[in-house]
Amino acid sequence: MGDTVNILGVQVSTKTMAETVDTLLGYLDEERVHCVFTPNSEIIYMAYKDPQFAQLLNSADLNTADGIGVVYASRILGQPLRERVAGFDLMNRLLERAAPSRRRVFLFGSKPGVAEEAADKLTQLYPGLVICGTRDGYFKEEQTPEIVGQINAAQPDILLVCLGAPKQEKWIADNRKRLNVRIVLGAGGSLDVLAGRVERAPESWQRLGLEWAYRLKKEPKRIGRMMALPRFGLTVLLKGRKYR
Numbered sequence: 001m002g003d004t005v006n007i008l009g010v011q012v013s014t015k016t017m018a019e020t021v022d023t024l025l026g027y028l029d030e031e032r033v034h035c036v037f038t039p040n041s042e043i044i045y046m047a048y049k050d051p052q053f054a055q056l057l058n059s060a061d062l063n064t065a066d067g068i069g070v071v072y073a074s075r076i077l078g079q080p081l082r083e084r085v086a087g088f089d090l091m092n093r094l095l096e097r098a099a100p101s102r103r104r105v106f107l108f109g110s111k112p113g114v115a116e117e118a119a120d121k122l123t124q125l126y127p128g129l130v131i132c133g134t135r136d137g138y139f140k141e142e143q144t145p146e147i148v149g150q151i152n153a154a155q156p157d158i159l160l161v162c163l164g165a166p167k168q169e170k171w172i173a174d175n176r177k178r179l180n181v182r183i184v185l186g187a188g189g190s191l192d193v194l195a196g197r198v199e200r201a202p203e204s205w206q207r208l209g210l211e212w213a214y215r216l217k218k219e220p221k222r223i224g225r226m227m228a229l230p231r232f233g234l235t236v237l238l239k240g241r242k243y244r
């Protein structure tokens, strides 16, 4: 996985955004599946509670620090990450750079209709990019072989899996051997944001490290999930050094 910092049992890449994008572009030239996850504090805390999930995350080629909480944790542990590498930004930068060489992308996840709207947006944003297929993220387990077949038949270079965490990471780990793609990226709610269904925090909030607060303001029902944030912080303070 290259240089990483161990945050509560999860190996998080120390690469900057620019370095990560270059690494992913390199993956496109290698004939094998590369898994990229973008865990935030909530997901890392989930992995701390569930060692099997931690192992699954660590089987990725790269875990990037999606949330500012992960960056703060690395500082507390004395191995500061240089910056946050948010999944949504990483996806955009990768697709922007992949577009001129007409790379093929498959969008998998979100409610029916969302992936198609996201596809329109991506082709407007990044001329040259080929969206070779879409599929919504609501399916029964027994439909997975058919979905994998649909993805492979579309011959994508890049597969975005947007089923939310931990569903997307588990789906990717279960199916990586059957997928014939170069990069599979767990990208959470990215299709919803592209399709304009969910609004991302303004940059000023992001710069202040307050994207989580904006999200909470917009979706107060996330409060239960977000209680993982203080628990994550406290656990890093009390137990984080054990994992370094």
Ligand code: UDP
Pocket (backbone or CB within 6 Å): 109, 110, 111, 136, 137, 138, 139, 162, 163, 164, 165, 167, 187, 188, 189, 191, 192
């Ligand atoms: N989703 C899905 N299938 C499911 C459950 C969720 O496709 O069975 C989608 C949901 O429509 C949304 C995304 O997964 O687009 C989850 O977004 P969220 O912002 O919750 O992602 P996270 O914060 O977990 O990365």
